Amino acid sequence: MLKPEFEDIVKQISQVVLGKEEQIRLALTCLFAKGHLLIEDIPGIGKTTLAKVLAKCLGLTFQRMQFTSDMLPGDILGVSIFRPKTGSFEFHPGPIFTHILLADEINRATPKTQSALLEAMEERQVTIEGKTRHLNNPFFVIATQNPLEHSGTFPLPESQLDRFLMRIEIGYPGRSAEKKILQGNGREQKMSHVDNCLQGDDVLNIQSRINEVHASDALLDYLQDILQFTRTSDRFHVGLSPRAGLALLQAGKSFAFLHGRDHVLPEDVQRVLPWVVRHRLKSRESLGEFTMERITEILHEVPVP
Amino acid sequence: MTMIKPENESREMGYLIGALVVALVPHIPSLPIWINTWCFLAFGYMILSLRKKWRQPPRWIRIVLTCIGIAGILSSSGHQIGSSTYQSLLAIMATLKPLEIRSHRDKMITLFFAYFIMITSLFQSESLLISLYMFFSVFVTTAVLIQVNHPGNRFPSSLRLSGKILIQAFPLMVILFLLFPRIEGSMWGITPRSTARSGFSDTLSPGNISRLVLNSEIAFRARFPEARPKPDQLYWRGIVFSTFDGRNWKTDTGAPLRKNPVQGKQAMTYQIRLEAGRHPWLFALDLPVSGQQDEIILADHTIRSGRNIVKPIQYQVTSYLTYNTGPMHSWEEITRSLPESGNQMARALAEKWRRENSRPELIIQRALAYFTENPFSYTLKPPILKKQVIDDFLFRSRKGYCEHYASAFAFLMRAAGIPSRIVAGYLGGETNPYGDFLVIRQYHAHAWTEVWLDSRGWVRIDPTSLIAPDRIELGPAGGLPAEDLPDNLLGRDFSELTSFRNQFYFFWEAVNNQWDIWFSGYSHLEQKSFFEQLGLNLQSSWKRAAVLLLILTILAIAFLLFLMQKLHKTIVGPDIVQEAYEKFCAGLRQIGIIRKPDQGPADFAAQIRSLKPDIAHQADEIITLYIRIRYMGKTTPEDEKRLQELVNRFDPVRKT
Numbered sequence: 030m031l032k033p034e035f036e037d038i039v040k041q042i043s044q045v046v047l048g049k050e051e052q053i054r055l056a057l058t059c060l061f062a063k064g065h066l067l068i069e070d071i072p073g074i075g076k077t078t079l080a081k082v083l084a085k086c087l088g089l090t091f092q093r094m095q096f097t098s099d100m101l102p103g104d105i106l107g108v109s110i111f112r113p114k115t116g117s118f119e120f121h122p123g124p125i126f127t128h129i130l131l132a133d134e135i136n137r138a139t140p141k142t143q144s145a146l147l148e149a150m151e152e153r154q155v156t157i158e159g160k161t162r163h164l165n166n167p168f169f170v171i172a173t174q175n176p177l178e179h180s181g182t183f184p185l186p187e188s189q190l191d192r193f194l195m196r197i198e199i200g201y202p203g204r205s206a207e208k209k210i211l212q213g214n215g216r217e218q219k220m221s222h223v224d225n226c227l228q229g230d231d232v233l234n235i236q237s238r239i240n241e242v243h244a245s246d247a248l249l250d251y252l253q254d255i256l257q258f259t260r261t262s263d264r265f266h267v268g269l270s271p272r273a274g275l276a277l278l279q280a281g282k283s284f285a286f287l288h289g290r291d292h293v294l295p296e297d298v299q300r301v302l303p304w305v306v307r308h309r310l311k312s313r314e315s316l317g318e319f320t321m322e323r324i325t326e327i328l329h330e331v332p333v334p
Numbered sequence: 335m336t337m338i339k340p341e342n343e344s345r346e347m348g349y350l351i352g353a354l355v356v357a358l359v360p361h362i363p364s365l366p367i368w369i370n371t372w373c374f375l376a377f378g379y380m381i382l383s384l385r386k387k388w389r390q391p392p393r394w395i396r397i398v399l400t401c402i403g404i405a406g407i408l409s410s411s412g413h414q415i416g417s418s419t420y421q422s423l424l425a426i427m428a429t430l431k432p433l434e435i436r437s438h439r440d441k442m443i444t445l446f447f448a449y450f451i452m453i454t455s456l457f458q459s460e461s462l463l464i465s466l467y468m469f470f471s472v473f474v475t476t477a478v479l480i481q482v483n484h485p486g487n488r489f490p491s492s493l494r495l496s497g498k499i500l501i502q503a504f505p506l507m508v509i510l511f512l513l514f515p516r517i518e519g520s521m522w523g524i525t526p527r528s529t530a531r532s533g534f535s536d537t538l539s540p541g542n543i544s545r546l547v548l549n550s551e552i553a554f555r556a557r558f559p560e561a562r563p564k565p566d567q568l569y570w571r572g573i574v575f576s577t578f579d580g581r582n583w584k585t586d587t588g589a590p591l592r593k594n595p596v597q598g599k600q601a602m603t604y605q606i607r608l609e610a611g612r613h614p615w616l617f618a619l620d621l622p623v624s625g626q627q628d629e630i631i632l633a634d635h636t637i638r639s640g641r642n643i644v645k646p647i648q649y650q651v652t653s654y655l656t657y658n659t660g661p662m663h664s665w666e667e668i669t670r671s672l673p674e675s676g677n678q679m680a681r682a683l684a685e686k687w688r689r690e691n692s693r694p695e696l697i698i699q700r701a702l703a704y705f706t707e708n709p710f711s712y713t714l715k716p717p718i719l720k721k722q723v724i725d726d727f728l729f730r731s732r733k734g735y736c737e738h739y740a741s742a743f744a745f746l747m748r749a750a751g752i753p754s755r756i757v758a759g760y761l762g763g764e765t766n767p768y769g770d771f772l773v774i775r776q777y778h779a780h781a782w783t784e785v786w787l788d789s790r791g792w793v794r795i796d797p798t799s800l801i802a803p804d805r806i807e808l809g810p811a812g813g814l815p816a817e818d819l820p821d822n823l824l825g826r827d828f829s830e831l832t833s834f835r836n837q838f839y840f841f842w843e844a845v846n847n848q849w850d851i852w853f854s855g856y857s858h859l860e861q862k863s864f865f866e867q868l869g870l871n872l873q874s875s876w877k878r879a880a881v882l883l884l885i886l887t888i889l890a891i892a893f894l895l896f897l898m899q900k901l902h903k904t905i906v907g908p909d910i911v912q913e914a915y916e917k918f919c920a921g922l923r924q925i926g927i928i929r930k931p932d933q934g935p936a937d938f939a940a941q942i943r944s945l946k947p948d949i950a951h952q953a954d955e956i957i958t959l960y961i962r963i964r965y966m967g968k969t970t971p972e973d974e975k976r977l978q979e980l981v982n983r984f985d986p987v988r989k990t
Contacts, residue, residue, distance in 0.1 A: 243965070243966060243967045245964060245965045245966065245967045247964045247965060248965055291966070292961075292965045292966040292967065293965065294934050294935065294936050294961065294965055295934035295935070295965075296934035296935075296936045296937050299932070299934060328932050329930070329931075329932050330932070331932060332931035332932055333931065333932055333933060333934050333935075334912075
């Protein structure tokens, strides 16, 4: 259970996205940790809804983009248009100038467009026609991709995947939750019931407070042991990078904070670990991804100091 | 590379010079005066030049000085190149090396040179004092070595580190001492200086022995495991002089090996540790019966070693204090003969005694009575004797030391037809109350006479004991007139042990004796028996080397493990928190609550709550405290103590 104020947010969101409290908690963890979220699942499972409700609940602006293969970077970042009246170019900001950007089916865009978005994610600023423009703060990208469709897609390379703090799956709803979905009113109507739980600078405050969460030496040792294990074990194609380590720590801090603690426990790292590292690791044998079970094996093999 | 400030540089030079001086000190007594002066001036100049910031002398001056030094050594040592020559050379080099120090490398070479000089002080002596001093100089030089390599250090901290290193090296030193293969014979063929001091030669002339009174050096030490002989039995037999040429007595090289066993009573077994001396004679109480295998007992009842004693040796002898040497051998006929002529007055006197007395015993008594009846006196400073030495002594000067009396008496006996000879050795010895041993010094040297009697064989007659009866009881100072006493015997009152000075003197002697027995005397034989005591019968030296190698390897591994552990500790620190937590987990394991290695504390607390609600409260308290210390970063020492307390009090087994 989270701290009551955060558990309220979870409750609000789960009015719309039924029976997915765990995923909602993880999404919140990721966003408060200033990380971008990748949701990987089949269509129609509620990815977009989750993103929308999150934005509304956190009191942030929201933009959605459906990625296609004929998309150009300008479609995301914005373009300058010549105004004959003034005789000058006027910048039309793209959808990226928002707080939460839902990049639907990101793997459908060409690498050129993908990388324009991913660069903006990393730098939190865009340079268009020689002029650097800062993005909003906070700025999150919630990207979705369909793992099953392959034709006409450009899978994100590892280096790009690395920029997402977490990758989660939503999965089918439980039987009772699905019944409620089937019984319930339309989504739009439900959405209107959702209240703004946070306002204004609340998200920024939370983010800065998460930075102050204490990670002790013992915890860092544990974290390093995990990193070292992935680097020395022969199961992994390539071990975790220092950036992955930072991501793990940041997610752990956020998770601890949401649970009302000012320090990180090994448990926090353990809870977030599968979602933080699974998209960053590849099996040495198959060069494919690990199953959830195999990822949790990491936890079992690294003792808590 | 940081630049060293000039004042630091000159201070460092001062330390280097100090290390050299400390290393050279033990050599001072054996170096010629001009070398000592040279060293004094050179080091003085260097210290002065550091103060005044003079520049180093140019290269040609150093070359000239080197040439002068080497030429000086060669001319002063003459043709005889011994350890003293090498020492002089080292001293000269030690004074010249600091003049050319420029780089770090030069400093290191100078320091290793200081270490080398230290080792060579063992040429001087292996005594306790030198060894202790070597510890001191290794300590100082190592500190300078540390200082040179860490110029930022303060010197006291370098000294402290040096001391620490030496203490750590101590066990290794002991092991190497015990196990390192002993080299037989003298290393590098250089004999220690102390060998030149033995007072005996194969010729006995007047003055030979009285000269030794000035020498306080130890000749040997004797240890009696059982009873100790009485003072008048302490005649240490060494050399027999059988031939007289009218002035000097010579040893008879013709004495064969002793074949017939000697008959006697009052057997006494004792150990002797003989100091080095360039002669083959081993000393033993009158009359040695058996020695060890290395030595030879000659038919004149003296013991000889196979070769000259250039290193201190230890041996065990059994002697009969009363004995009968049996019939005379043909080779001993020489003990009857005198030169054709000379010393006519003495011959006449002896002839007169022979005519008056039929039995040899009576002649001997008559001769001894002659010494007591006439005004003979015992002195270290006898007048110079004329050509007819015996006549001059017996009838004119009548002043002499033991060799005069022994010589005159032996002459008289031969002239009277009684076979006689002179035995030289030592008489008496200092009793040390701190150890069960006697110290026999060079000034205990003595000469006495033996005459041959039909029924008893060779009989010891000591004419000196009539002139100076106190000589036996009180040692060499006893019989001498006060004005005759040399400095080394003055004011030493051995009969009492009252003054602190005497107590210290004897204590120091006893310590030295132990040192010599256990350390200097640790030869390859002792090493072998040490191995045998350990149950290792290692005949070949390669086996011994293998054992040494094995032990060193084990030591090295142990040291490595120690180092690794220490390194680990310095990184993590002694983790009492973790220990307490593990103890807590171990306690819970006994009641079936097992913490998985990857289980975090909060999860573990939840597990305990669900499995054993009755102890959950206590366990929660511990885990909460543990989390606070371990993960919240707000540790106080009290917290750690409290955690230990809680864990110690926590006993899940009894609770259930």
